[in-house]
Amino acid sequence: MKFEKRILCIGAGFVGGPTAAMIACKCPRYRVTVVDTNKEKIAQWNSAALPVYEPGLDEIVKEARGRNLFFDTDIPGGIRENDVIFVCVNTPTKSFGAGAGMAADLQYWEKTARQILEHARSPKIVVEKSTFPVKTALAMERILNSRNDGVRFDVLSNPEFLAEGTAVRDMEVPDRVLIGSRDSAEGYRARDVLVEIYANWVPREKILTSNIWSSELAKLAANLFLAQRVSTINAVSAVCEKTEADVTEVARIVGMDGRIGPRFLNASIGFGGSCFKKDILNLVYLCRHEGLAEVADYFEAVVRINEYQKERFVLNMLEAMFNTLAGKRVCLFGFAFKANTSDTRESPAIYVAQRLLEEKAEVVVTDPRALENAKTDLKGLAGKVSYVKDPYKAASGCQAIAVMTEWDLYRGLDYGRIFKRMVKPAFIFDGRNILDHELCHEVGFNVYPVGKPGLTHFA
Ligand code: NAD
Ligand code: UGA
Numbered sequence: 001m002k003f004e005k006r007i008l009c010i011g012a013g014f015v016g017g018p019t020a021a022m023i024a025c026k027c028p029r030y031r032v033t034v035v036d037t038n039k040e041k042i043a044q045w046n047s048a049a050l051p052v053y054e055p056g057l058d059e060i061v062k063e064a065r066g067r068n069l070f071f072d073t074d075i076p077g078g079i080r081e082n083d084v085i086f087v088c089v090n091t092p093t094k095s096f097g098a099g100a101g102m103a104a105d106l107q108y109w110e111k112t113a114r115q116i117l118e119h120a121r122s123p124k125i126v127v128e129k130s131t132f133p134v135k136t137a138l139a140m141e142r143i144l145n146s147r148n149d150g151v152r153f154d155v156l157s158n159p160e161f162l163a164e165g166t167a168v169r170d171m172e173v174p175d176r177v178l179i180g181s182r183d184s185a186e187g188y189r190a191r192d193v194l195v196e197i198y199a200n201w202v203p204r205e206k207i208l209t210s211n212i213w214s215s216e217l218a219k220l221a222a223n224l225f226l227a228q229r230v231s232t233i234n235a236v237s238a239v240c241e242k243t244e245a246d247v248t249e250v251a252r253i254v255g256m257d258g259r260i261g262p263r264f265l266n267a268s269i270g271f272g273g274s275c276f277k278k279d280i281l282n283l284v285y286l287c288r289h290e291g292l293a294e295v296a297d298y299f300e301a302v303v304r305i306n307e308y309q310k311e312r313f314v315l316n317m318l319e320a321m322f323n324t325l326a327g328k329r330v331c332l333f334g335f336a337f338k339a340n341t342s343d344t345r346e347s348p349a350i351y352v353a354q355r356l357l358e359e360k361a362e363v364v365v366t367d368p369r370a371l372e373n374a375k376t377d378l379k380g381l382a383g384k385v386s387y388v389k390d391p392y393k394a395a396s397g398c399q400a401i402a403v404m405t406e407w408d409l410y411r412g413l414d415y416g417r418i419f420k421r422m423v424k425p426a427f428i429f430d431g432r433n434i435l436d437h438e439l440c441h442e443v444g445f446n447v448y449p450v451g452k453p454g455l456t457h458f459a
Contacts, residue, residue, distance in 0.1 A: 003068065004029040006031045006081060006084070007023060007084045007085075008032075008081075008084070008085045010036075010088060010112050011089040014164060014343065017034060018171060019086060019129060021057065021060045024064035027200045033078050033081075036071075042072065052342075053341060053342040054165070056169070057167070057168055080119055084194070084197070087127065088160075091130050091131055093282070102281045104133050106139075110139075113144060114143065117143060117144055125154050126144065126154070127155075128155065129159070131219050131223075131282075137212050152186075156179060156187075156194055156212070157179070158179050158215075159178055160219075161178075165338055166340070176207070179198075179208070179215065180216065181209065183211060191209055223275055223280065227271055229264040229265060231271075235305050236267070238312060240452060246451070246452040247450065250451075266406075266433065267433060267450045268432055269313045269404060270307075271306055272346040273343070274343070274346060277303055280303050317330075320429070321400060326359065327360065327362070328399045329361070329363075330402060331363075331398040332367075333391060333401055333407075335367040335405065336349075336367055336369060336407075339405055341370075342373060344370050344374060350378070352404060357384075362383070362385075364388055365394070366388050368389070368409055375387060399425075400426065401418070401426075403429070403431050403432050404431055404432070410434060415436075416443040416444075424444075426445050428445045433450055441457075
């Protein structure tokens with residue numbers, strides 16, 4: 001079959017795999033290939049057990065795989081044979097050298113740019129799908145145009161806004177698709193090619209076009225705004241705990257203001273995930289570099305409050321449990337950084353588990369999807385950790401439950417049954433405010449939510 005367009009995604013991770021699957025599903029006339037340096041991951045994408053757990057993803061991969069969606073390890077071949085290349089490689093925080101702990105580590109991106117340069121024999125539209133520092137497109141253009149042999153490269157910025165756990169829906173019905181291009185005839189031509197791809201399923205009024213640097217910055221700014229809301233409500237939760245106000249009530253009242261809106265106001269143990277912290281620190285680095293120290297401090301506070309919230313949660317546990325956790329078994333309900341994903345990158349549960357082990361507690365981890373990742377995250381830590389899939393068995397013999405992830409599963413458990421098998425006095429620390437606190441208190445637990453008064457049986 002002759003395909004109308006040939007599209008390549010470099011990087012078969014949380015973004016590359018689902019993005020390719022969505023395009024292939026919505027555009028059967030296009031051939032979409034995903035390549036990765038990680039052979040094992042490509043084998044998983046070609047198997048029944050995908051490397052990423054996302055509701056609805058199995059179905060769309062099954063529909064298109066082998067028809068017009070292909071997962072492969074041949075990167076040079078992929079570059080040669082495709083015209084539009086989405087770069088979806090990871091851009092973690094740099095862990096070495098200048099800017100360590102703050103700047104983006106661009107080695108994977110630069111390697112990709114050089115691979116494209118080495119293997120391309122015909123014009124390519126190179127699309128930045130990963131989240132990059134502002135002005136990365138300029139560096140990409142400079143590398144790609146260093147060969148000067150007449151092969152044309154156009155670089156676009158098309159940042160991804162999907163959230164894990166809802167990735168399929170977010171891509172299928174996005175709030176907006178953003179395409180940044182150079183303000184030139186060639187830039188507009190390349191941009192229009194990408195607009196036509198998305199227009200197969202996204203209404204045109206939701207496809208925004210902008211200057212390329214605005215596009216790169218808007219992605220970072222969007223994550224900053226979202227994370228800032230979580231840090232703000234978490235800071236408010238600390239005040240609630242000192243004043244007997246209830247953070248859920250405060251959030252509802254504040255969120256009913258049309259200018260503020262109700263979403264992203266759930267107080268928690270802190271935000272996790274691979275992007276919020278890294279993207280904010282990336283902005284902080286840029287601001288410091290550009291002499292914007294006040295702005296950098298302001299942005300950085302969002303991350304600092306997040307660290308504070310995680311530590312505050314542990315200190316609250318310690319205080320409630322008579323200032324010692326040594327030898328006590330604590331069960332973590334959930335390990336994923338949010339519900340409906342197996343991803344544990346930067347999960348607050350990692351921090352809480354580490355701190356509990358430092359306090360010489362025994363940790364039992366339960367999670368419906370993330371136990372394998374939890375094992376990797378906690379490997380090598382001193383102390384006793386066990387992993388139990390069934391939450392009833394996991395909590396049995398423990399003195400406390402700490403809710404780390406807002407899995408629906410945990411709302412519907414029989415807490416009377418759980419209480420009976422725990423060491424008394426038994427505690428629940430609800431780091432997500434998802435349980436029925438009155439009910440848990442009634443069956444015997446001492447209950448400590450985030451940002452509201454505790455319900456205890458102590459005089
Ligand atoms: P990931 O780590 O899950 O996947 C990245 C993949 O790229 C890995 O499989 C890696 O092996 C591969 N890779 C690295 N260098 C390569 C190379 N030279 N050639 C081929 N493959 C290579 O990362 P992710 O979560 O998919 O994130 C990718 C980018 O998208 C990041 O910049 C991230 O900030 C951004 N983003 C992520 C999300 C999300 O929800 N995870 C959402 C929006 C944006
Ligand atoms: C986030 C953004 O929502 C996406 O738009 C963006 O594309 C993505 O980052 C990215 O760039 O990687 P994600 O991290 O997958 O998506 O998940 P979110 O739903 O944003 O949750 C992030 C963290 O904040 C989670 O730990 C979540 O539990 C926490 N959170 C969220 C709260 O604690 N309270 C809230 O009210 C909302």
